[in-house]
Amino acid sequence: MFWRRLPFDRKLLILFLLLALVPSLVLLTSQMRRLGQTIERWENPGVAQSLEASVEILRDAVAESEATNAAVMNAFFDWAGDNPGWSQEEALTVLTNESRARGAIPPDFVTIERETPGRDPQTKTVLAHYAGNGEPVALPTLIAGGLERAALGRDQTLYVRTIPDGGRWIAAVRFPIPDAFRTRYERIVRGYEFYRQLGVFKQYEKGRLLIQTIGIVLLAGLLAVFVSRALSRSLSRPIQNLVAATRRVRAGDFDVRLREAAGDELGVLIANFNDMTRTLHESRDRLARAERVATWATAARRIAHEIKNPLTPITLAIHRIQKRVDSLPEPDRKPARESLASILEEVNSLNALADEFSQFARLPEPRREPLDLNELLRSTVPLYLEGTSIEVEWILDPALPAVSGDRDLLRRALGNLVKNGREAMNGAGTFTVETGRARKERAFLRIADSGPGVHGDERKQIFSPYFTTKSTGSGLGLPLVERIVHDLDGDIALMEEDGFGAVFRIELPLAATDEGRESWPDESS
Known part of the structure; x- marks a missing residue:
């Protein structure tokens, strides 16, 4: 019930938000799960133990190498104390032999001096050269046997051992480290450090993924709001206009029209609505015209009856009087004949007027048949122009299809x-007589004269019965034309065009038996 009560635009917004947010949330959940599974595989206890064991092995190997090197240096310092006067070359030879004897790699560089109380400046010079700052190097590590060591730059190590007389042996030695061992060591240490940081990385990746997903969800939500608003305006507004228009139609306003949109389903709906209101409007007009015609026909029938009833005895009486005119004195005969002729002429006019009323009231039902409108015009118009100086300008469409009509009734209307x-x-x-193709399945006929035309309020009453601008006339000619055209499912209108007098345009349906008429273009094209 709640969903049904929501306006269309809100329903559209909710649907678009669901379409945008649900896939994003599903994607977030899937990515978080995959990230967790990947990190869990990385955090496998076997991997951690293997890395820790590798690091321990390397550390043990380094410690063993350092202990061997320290033993080599202790043996060397013992030999140096027992053999004064040695040279640097001899020292390097002794270190090489001692290293090989203990399975260590011999040093490839060595500098050895003996520090005595009177030689401090020279000792500082040696330390400054290898430490790089001119100050004695701190010796934090104390090795068994009174041997102290400290790391110098360029893979060199400083070894110091005290002498019983108060001095110290100082040696800067470089024991080479194999490149393969160094590379493996660095890789394992980096891998171990990376693995230790994996927990932090896991939290970082989860946070980053969460922020990215929130951004995508917000962007998708904003896009959904924008698209739903745009679609709501393009869909709901025409629908709201359609609802308002239907209410106006229900209230009796058949003149309402909606602006037709694109050729989609909504556009087709609006086009059908406009066709419906147009049909309703035409039907109402036809019904109103039919009611008016029926009223006028009843009145015309009564008028014709009331006129003709006294005309017959009046006519008979005039004829009888005419026979007795000869019995009058000669001076009275001529005035009597003239008076009787005038009376008879007026009686005949009244009789003709009564006939017009009768014709309007008793117009026969049309007998529809295919007609060549061009041929009908050429055979009818000249008959009513005989004895005049009126010229006819023919603008006839030679390819005009046949129309559906009653020949006799159309002749009367054209006349x-x-x-x-x-x-x-x-x-x-x-x-000016013109024919052509009108809108779909209709032809038009245009008759224009060069007279003064019809102006002002007269245009509104031109098809009203008994309305005439002439001194003589019944005012039934144009109403009769309108009735004939409408009985043939056509339309007639008084147009207003510059350079012409009265311009009448008639539209008639094409004959149903006319083949191939769908291929003919409309007048508008």
Whole structure:
């Protein structure tokens, strides 16, 4: 129930947020799990123990090497004390032999001096050369046998041993370390240090992954909000407009139209809605016209009946009086004949007016058939222009398909239009007759005269029965034309065009039997 009550735009926003956030959260969970599994494999106890054992072995090897080197130096210092006056070459030879005897690598560099109370400056010089700062080197390590050692630069070691007379032997020696051993040692130590830092790295990677995922989730959320708002505006707004338009239609406003969107489903829906309102509007107009026509037809029938009822006895009485005119004195005959002729002429006019009312009231049902509109115009228009100076400008579409209509009714309608134009031009001017293709499955007919035209409020009443601008006339000609056109499912309108008088445009449906009419272009194209 809660979901159904939510507005469309909020539903759309929630759906987009779910589509954006759920995959991101699933991805975060998967990545965190994979990271944890990878680090757990790295933190395998066997790996840790192997690394620790490797480091211990290396440390033991280094300690054993240092102990062997210290034993070599102790043996050398014993030999130096027993053999005064030795040279540096002899010292290097003795160290080489002692090293080989103990399975150690012989030194490739050695500098040895004996420090006595009177030779301090020279000792400091030796220490400064190897320590690099001009100060005595600290000797923190004390080896059994009174031997002290300290590491110098360039892989050299300083060995110092006290002498019973108060002096000291000082030797700077470099025992070479094999490159392969050094490389393995450094690799194992780096690997061990990296493994110790793995716990910190694990927390760092988890935090980094979490921050990245939060950023992606926020970005996806913002993108989802933006896209949902955009789609909401493009979808919900037309839907809201459609809802408002349907309410107006329900209230009776059939003139409402919506702006048609792109050719998607919503655009098709709006187009169908516009077609529906247009059809409703036309249907309402047709119904209103039908009601008006029915009312006018009833009134016309009654008027025709009321007029014709007295006309018959009046006509008979006039004929009887005409027969007795000859019995009058000669001076009275002529005025009597003229008066009777005038009365008879007015009676005939009334009779003709009654006939028009009858024709309007009893218009027959149309008999539809395919008609060549161009041929119908060429055979009808000239009949009503005989004896005038009116010229006709023909603009006929030779490829116009056949229309659906009643030949006799259309002749009557065209005759009324041409007679009105002829009277408006006083028998001289130009008629423009044009045909062509209108909107889908319809043809148009345009008849324009060069008369004064119809202006102002007269345009609104031009198709109203009994309305006329002429001194004589019933006011039923144009209403009769409108009724005939509408009975044939067509439309008629009084247009307003510069350079012309009255311009009437009629649209008629194409004949259903006309083949291939779908290929004809509309007038708008």
